[in-house]
Amino acid sequence: MIKIKHTNKVVLAYSGGLDTSAIIPWIKENYSLEVIAFVADVGQSKNDLDGISEKAIQSGASDCYIVDLKKDFVYDYIFPVLSTGALYEGNYLLGTAMARPIIAKEQIKLAHQTNSIAVCHGATGKGNDQVRFEMAYAALDPNLKVLSPWRKWKLSSREELIDYLKSKNISTTATKEKIYSRDENIWHISTEGGVLENTWNEPDNNCWVWTTDPMMAPDKAEYITIEFDKGYPITINNNSLNLVDCLIYLNKIGSKHGIGRIDIVENRLIGIKSRGCYETPGGTILVTAMRALEQLILDRDSFQWRQKLGLKMATVVYDGLWFSPIRKSIQNAAHVFFNMLSGKIVLKLYKGNIIVIKKYSQQSLYSEEFATFGKDTVYDQHDAQGFIKLFSLSSKIRAMKNKK
Template identity: 50%
Template sequence: MAKKQEVKKIVLAYSGGLDTSIILKWLKNEYGAEIVAFSADLGQGDELAPVREKALKTGASTVYIDDLREEFVRDFVYPMFRANAIYEGHYLLGTSIARPLIAKRQMEIAKLEGCDAVSHGATGKGNDQVRFELAYYHFDPSISVIAPWREWKLNSRKALIAYAKKNDIPIPITKKRPWSSDRNLLHISFEGGILEDTWAEAPEEMYVLTCKPEKAPNKPQYVEIEFEQGNAVAVDGVRMTPAQLLAHLNTIGGLHGVGRVDLLENRSVGMKSRGVYETPGGTILREAHSAVEQITMDREVMRIRDSLIPEYARQVYAGYWFSPEREMLQTLIDESQKTVNGVARVKLYKGHCRTVGRKSETNSLFNLDFATFEKDKVYNQADAEGFIKINSLRLRIRSLMQGKK
C-alpha cells in the first residue's frame, strides 16, 4: 500500500463508470494528490463520448483518451488467436487480453506525467487486479499501486451509490440494468447483479452486439476469411487492417446472433463467477483460423500446439501476458503458424458458425492422390496391416500379461 504523504500525482485507469468515477474523487479526497485520468479506446464506441468532461468535472487535472484499437487487435488479440486460446472450453478471453495493453499505456503515461503511483478500479475479489498489477510491475518494479477496493470501506453497491450522491457524481447504473459490463473490439462481458442467480437465464435486453438467434435472418450467410501466417488479412476478398477486420466480423456475426456464451468460470483468486459474453467476430475468427490450420498444419505440430492451449489460455486469463513463459509459448506457436496461409469459408445461421470449406494455394497438405477412396497408385492398402500390428504390440502384450487369449 502506498504511503499517502509520498503520493503527489496518480494516473488512474478510468472508464467513466460508477466505480472509477467514485475512485477518482476518493483518490483526491484521501490522498490529496493530482489525478491524471486515462481511458483506452479499445472499441467501446460512444461509451467514451462523455468521459473527458466527466473526469474533469470529478476532479482530474488531465485526461488521456488514447485510440489503441489497432495495437489491441494486431499485438494482443491476433497473437492470442494464433494460439487458438480459449479458457475452460468457452471463454475467448476478451477482457483478459485487454488489461495488459491498458496497463502498458497507463505506465507510459505515468512516466510522461511524472506520476508517483498508478491506480485501477478492479475489486479485491476479481481477476483484473492481478492482470493490471502484474503488468505494472513488469514495466516498473518499484511503482506504487493504489487499489481502492482493497483499502476503502465502501464495500457494497449501496455504499458506492451513497458516496456518489454525497460527492455529486452522476450514477450510470439503474435498476433497469442491474449488471456491470465491459466492452472492447473483441467482446462485451456482463457480470454481477441479476446474473449472480446461476439458474436464471440472462435477459434478452442485456445483449448489445448480437441479435436473438431465433430472430436472426432465415437465410444463412457465407463468409470467406483469408489468413497469412495465422493472421486474418481479408474478408470476402477485401483486405483490411486488424481492427477493421474484427469490427467487420462483429457486425456480420452480430446480425446472425453468433458468439453468445454463458459461463460459470474459475477466477484466478479461487472462486467461481458467472460471466456472460458476446464475441461475434472472435467466434468467427477462431472457427476460420482452425479451418485453415486443418489443411496446412502438420499433424504432430498441431497435436503439440493443441496440448499447449489450456496453459496459454490460463496464462492470459491469470495476467501473465508479459511473463517469460507466455513469450516462450508464443515463439513456439508463431513458428507453427508460418504455413497457416489460406482461406476458410464459414456459414453463419441463427447463432451458429461452422466451417463449410477451406483451401490453401501454397501450403495445403491435403493430397487427393493419398486421401481418395478410389483406386490409386501411391498408397498400398496392404501396408496398413504391419502398421496396425506394430501399434497394437503394447496392447497385445498387456493382454498376454493379464492371461487373456
C-alpha cells in the same frame, strides 16, 4: 485520512463507469492526491467515450488523457494470443484479460510523463483484474505506488457506490435496477452481476448488448470467404482489409447473425467461480476459420502440440502473466504453426451458428487421391497389416504375459 508519502499525482485507469467515477473523489478525500484520469481507447463504443473527459473533470480529476490503442491492441495483443489458439476453460476468448496489459503499460507510460508517484485501478478485491493490473505494474515499474480502492474503502457494494456518487453530485448511468458490470473493447463485451449472479436465472435481454438474439436473426444464411496469409486474414469476400477493419467488419456481420454468445461459469484465479455473458462475434468467426485451416495443414503431432500451447497460453494470459518469459516463449513456439496458415475458408452464418463449408490451402496435407473410398493407385492397403502388427505389439505381449 490515509497517509501516503510525497503527496503528488496518481494516474487512474479511468473508464467513466461506476467504480472509477467513485474512485476520483474518494482518492482526493483520503489521500489528497491529484488524480489524472487515463482513458484507454481499446475499441469500446463511441457512447462510452463521448464526453468522458468532461465527466472525469466533473468528478474531480485534474486532467484526462485519452489514448487510441486500438491498432496496438489488435496487432500486438489479440493476434499473438489468437495465434496460439488460446481458449480459457474451452470457451472464453480472453477479451478482458488481453486488454489489461496494454492498458497498464500505457498507464505506466503516462505516470512517467506526468511525474506521478502512483497508479490506480478500479478492479475489485474479488476479481482477476486486480492481479492483471498489478502484475503488469510490478513488471514494468515496481517503484510506483499502487492504489486499489476496492481493497481499502468501506463501500461494500455497487449500490453503495451509486449512493456515494449521488452524495457528491456525480452522474452515473448505472442504476440499482440495472447494475451490471461490463467490459467492452474491439474484441468483445462482457456482462456480469445483476440477474446473472443466480445461475438458475436465464439471461434477460439487458445481458446482451452487441448481438442479435439468434432466434430473431435473419432467416436467410449468409456466406463469407476469408483468405489468410501466414495466419493473418487479408481479405473478406475478396475485399482487402487491415486487421482492425477486418475485426470491425466481422463483429458487425457476426452480431447480425447472433454469433459469438456464451454464458459461462468460470474459475477465477483467486478461487471464486463467477458467471458472465460474453459476446465475441468477430473473434468467434476468426477462431472457427483458423481451426478449419489447421485441420488441413497441421499433422497430428503438430496439431496436438499447438493445442497444448493454446491451453497453457490461456492460463498465462488469464492469470496476468503477459510481461513474463513464459508468455513470450509460448507465443514464439506457436508462431511456427501460425505462419503455416495460408488459404481460404468459406463460412455459413445462420442464427448463432458458424458452419465451415469449404476450405482450401496450398499447404494442405489432405489428399483426395489417398483418402478416396474409390479405386486409387497410390496406396496399397496391404501395407496396413504390417503397421498394425508393429503398432499392436506391446498390447499383444502384455496380453500374453497376463494369460500366463
